[in-house]
Amino acid sequence: MELNKTDFAGDVLLIDKEGSGEIVLENGLIKDCRDFSTAAYLSLFGGNKRDKSGQTNETWWGNLISGTKKNEKLVSSFYAIVTGLPLNSMNIKKAVAAVKDDLEWFVDEGIADEIDAAIEATNAKTVQLAVDIRKNRSSIMKDNYSFQWQGGH
16 A cells, blocks of 8 residues: 555654754653654754765765665755854855755655745854745644754854
C-alpha cells in the first residue's frame, strides 16, 4: 500500500529544548512524530555547522551514503549561518532565506506549497524563529524555536 505524501508514517519525535533537539519519551517509550516537525527540525539544525555546501570532509556522514538522493541530504545552511555569522539585520535576512532553502524539499516533494519563516531577535544573543509550512493554504507544520545565536561570539 502506498502512503499519500501528506500521510506521514512517523519518525522519532524531536522537540527543541533550550536550543538543542531532545527525543520525546512517553510512558517510557520513544514517541513517534506524526507530523513533519522532526523532519523540519533536522533540516534546519541537523547538518554539520562547518558544512557550507556538502563538502565531503565537512558534511554529515549520512550524506555520503551511496544512493542518497539530493533531497534526502542534510546540509542545514540555516545552522551554518546562526553558528558562524554575527547577529545583525543582514545576517537575519540570510538566515531566513536559508530556512526557506533548507525546507524547500517540502515543496519539491509536493508535501507543501509554501514555506514562511520569520526571525526576531529577543535580546542581544537570543532569537525566535517562526516556521509555517502550508499546503493548500493550511498549515501542515507550524513551530517556533527560541535559541541562542552563536555566530560571532
